[in-house]
Amino acid sequence: MDEAKVGVFIADCGGQISKILDFEALINFTKNIQGVTLVARGSEFWRGQGLQTIVEAVKSNKINRVVVAEGTPKISEIAIAKAVEEAGLNPHLVEVLDLKDHCAWPHRDTPKEATEKAKAMLLAAVEKAKLLEPIEKAEFPAVKSVLVIGGGIAGMQAAEDLAEMGFQVHLVEKEPFLGGLAAKAGRFFPTDDCAICIQSPTADLKTVAHTSRKCVYRSGFSEIPNLNILANSKVVKVEGVPGNYKVVVERKPRYVNEKKCVACDLCTSVCPVEVPDEYNAKLKTRKAIYVNTPLVYPPVYVIDEKACKFYDCAKCVEVCPTKAVELDQKPEQLTLNVGSIIVATGFREYDPSVIKEYHYGEYPDVITHLELARMIDAFGPTNGVIVKPSDKKPAKRIVFVQCVGSRDRRWNPYCSSICCMISLKHATLIKSAYPDTDITICYIDIRTTGREHEYYYERAREMGIKFVKGRPSEILQDPATNTLVVEVEDELLRRLLELEADLVVLATAMVPSEDVKELAEILGIELDQDGFFKEYNAKLRPTETKLRGIFLCGGATFPKDAPTTSLHAHSAAVKAAKFLTQGKIVKDLKVAVVNEDYCGDCEFCPVTCPYGAISLAPKENGHFVARISELLCEGCGVCVGTCPVGAIELRHLRPNQIAAQMKALLSVNGTSKPLILAISCSECGHAAVDSSGMAMISYPANVRVLKVPCTGIVQVQHILEAFKAGAQGVMIVGCKPDGCHYEAGSQKAQKKVELAKMLLNAYGIEPDRLEMFNLVYIEGDKFAEAARMMTERVEKLGQIQLA
């Protein structure tokens, strides 16, 4: 690397900050720093003529390092780096500092002190710049293909978006047919339209015109180019990195050839096996070879291998006109190469048989919503008539029970969000069709929060559906008449009721789909405390997980209604596509690197990395060394802070750079107060410092700020070094413990601070000289307060006396 020639460009912001800071003195001081070959002053340097000055200096080879003292560095950094790169210098050889918000504004009442601090800040920037190293970009493969796991409305919507965008989409569904819960539900609130209706292109894909709604059947969903539908299949293994995953999918045999089956139904007429039809809530039976309802996709029959007698019977084989039945089919495995993965596994109904007082599973006339939905469906097992499952007589008195297994600390403590609307939907559908049915809904609260949901509730009341505020304690059965009796307190009447019912419908909780734990392990993603897939952050990063290439949508993250599911699906599709559009991932290698010679195989760092970027690579002697994935590393430095032997360094903030900055910041005091070093994280911590300055809140100039990516990088020795370098007090300023932008960095920093305090105590240094502060950006006033408080505290403690 050539010798550093540092150019320092100091902006006076329209002459405003030079009213406070003595620019003459600053320029003189800077000129005299070793290594500085150019000092320039201007109004601004991040755009216009100022930026040109920098560009010319670079091009003319007068400088090979750029230090800019500019306002709002978070914005100006980007513009300056870009221009510098275009001029031919590596953009990472640039250091930007903020003399306005970090010096002139907060210290405007003490201009002399501010100027001294500014000198220290400039020195620190120059010393760091001298040690900066060029950082290259790297390219990683980005396969323009996406795997969608789950063929319900969320999965189908996301798949359709991506296929239209030109991606190859593989849609994997574990059931033999697509549609998920929507296919069973029949109709969706609040519009009561077909549940399976989704937005999709017309069958004529050459035109741009779309009709707004088409169901799976009419949309020609299966004919969308680039869409590969794999029903009856499961994901069994996932390897690789975002942009380049290898996924192994196992396909269960259908025993019916998809290309030959004409869905004529002859096979079911000869099949001798009858089993209870679970899809239809066991209200009827089906054959071993079957489709769920006439309107399925794929329109291909499937054999239930547990029920079928195979070659002991084979009547369907004989009778099939196109010889589509193939009893010899075996499971097959295929490997897919995809760039990103979307999990859309949905949710299912909780089994309420554990709530023994409701006797679900014991009394056949106590059912759940999905079972009721099958009855309401005109294509269903009862042709749309609502009957008592026990004797198939029409049910004239129906009682709905809300919050069964939801909002219940014994079972599922959360509110399942959609069941109030589902009960209203079913109640109004039944009352419309059979007005003489007596319907009562027993509730704790009625939650109709969405758009148009309140009108839906109004309509239900207008139709004469009764509402009892009270949660039933028990459902009894009168053994003489087989009538059900629901025991409930009507709280508003303050009367204990015994409601007689032909049918009791339990609005049971919505819980994650089966096998979710297994899938989470295969993908390496987390489940939340309720067992749903964990969204990274519902506000800031919806539909994302902590893993950059894996996304979530639909009921898999939490029960939701159709409009929300739709939104979620579109979001996931966009995110899954965004980083793949260029066919490659280009990344600045601002990452951590392991010095393998120092690595002692302690194996702490892979566990600490929040991004799973660190793996263990075997070496010859049976040991392992840590190896960091350049693609996955976020450059936060938490691993650096964890490594007990200092084997890991950040390319963009080497230990010598930290040390140089520390020394420089503490080299000039200029105030009568003790020097305090505030190590701030580049996220909330530094932003809080910024905002205190932007709001011109005063704090004393003896407080010097050192920026690090994340406070997680802080080691105990950094703190001790700060004291050695001249700090009388040290502040660690990071994000809130539950809001660290790098997951757990600030919590780790807290632990180091506690440890450091113990060591300081042992050395005879007052532990109160060290403190951690957790702030957010809008708490600039709190930063200033903290700075003032620390200054006062350290003043009282006096100079450090080493024993």
Place this chain on the structure above:
Amino acid sequence: MAEERQEKVTTVEFSKEITSKLGGETITFCYQCGTCASSCPVAKITDRFNPRQVIRLALLGQREEVLTNGAIWLCSSCYNCQERCPQKVEIADVIYALRNIAISEGNIPNIYAEFANALISEGRIVPISKFLEKKRADYGLPPLKPAGIEALKKILSATGFDKIMPKKGESP
């Protein structure tokens, strides 16, 4: 005096008083679903007692009413409500806590005073008549082992139980 008390005890204060008492820790989980009321054998027979209402009054800070209106003595401690509560409120135990508070302030129904006095003097809440004790031999039952009254007295003294009781004949 009553007004002073009203001002002093707010909603939050009474809740805190209950949650810091043994047995009453879970009262604030209640979301008034009414499952307890419809599980209660006493509420079924009479509207003088409704567990949901007792908790509601308590959470609304109506300390005086809760401790003196007599409802809390009508719980039969069958624990049906506690079994079924979806918020795991320990309703029967909360009622014990409320009774404990009431008694510590002198509100004690006669029957409980009787039990307490029997316990203090004989170590049993239902005293065993000498007559019956003698008859045991006739039935072929072994003689009754003496109760550990000394140890009991020490325990009652350690918890202040013996001071809770109004003297014999002095109950409200």
Place this chain on the structure above:
Amino acid sequence: MTVYTLFLGCTIPARQPHYELSARKALTKLGIELVDLEGMTCCAPPPLQSIDLETSLAIAANNICIAEEADLNIVTLCTGCFESLAMANTLLKEKPELKARVNKILSSAGKEFKGNKEVRHYLQVLMEDVGLDRIKQSVIKPLNKLKVAAFSGCHLLRPSELLRFDDPERPQIFDTLIEALGAKSIWYKNKLKCCGGLLRGYADDVALAIARDKIVNASNAGADCIATLCPFCFLTLDLGQMLIKTTYKEEYNMPIIHYAELLSLSLGVEAKELALDFHKVKIDKLLEKIG
């Protein structure tokens, strides 16, 4: 030989020696040795818990300490005693803070709760130590398909989180033990609901109404008798029928009998040995049915 210390409580020795008698005879016949220990006091049931919970826990723990010192597990007859002692045992074993608090109180009496013994109800002892097979084999006079309305009372099952005796919504142990004697445990309305016993003395009218409900339901279901485990339930339903006669002018003549008595009878103990004159509602017809 399985050995337990028998915890009698107050009500049984004071009002129902027939329960104690039949229990001792039956358990001894089935190979359980019962030891009586000195120093036991009241178990601290709901009436005392109503006065002060902490004191009650200490009293219960004190009783358990006596058993711990004798290195014996406890068996109770009264389900109220079972609830009080088992609840205290479990709470103190599982909540170290509470245990410390109670031990502080116990230290004034020179005792320390260690948590190394079990509290069981005699039904548990029958199921687990004796076993159904042995009971069935030991039955000499099967109960002739007697229609028994099993009423275990509340405190055998609840609070289930602490007692962990049987499924509180679908209990089976008691019914199984009744049927092992050759009787039939029948369904009747609100089988698991409380008898209202603990309200006696404060609100006798309410207590009586609740008790009456139970008698009516058992009667409507065609029960020959109601089998009880708790002496309070027994009194409420047995003596209660006398009060129902005067208050409601209704007579049900529903025999109330402790399971231990049925057990003794089926094991061949003579009725005259069981002090059956303590039953207010005469049980001669019942004894005839059994034969």
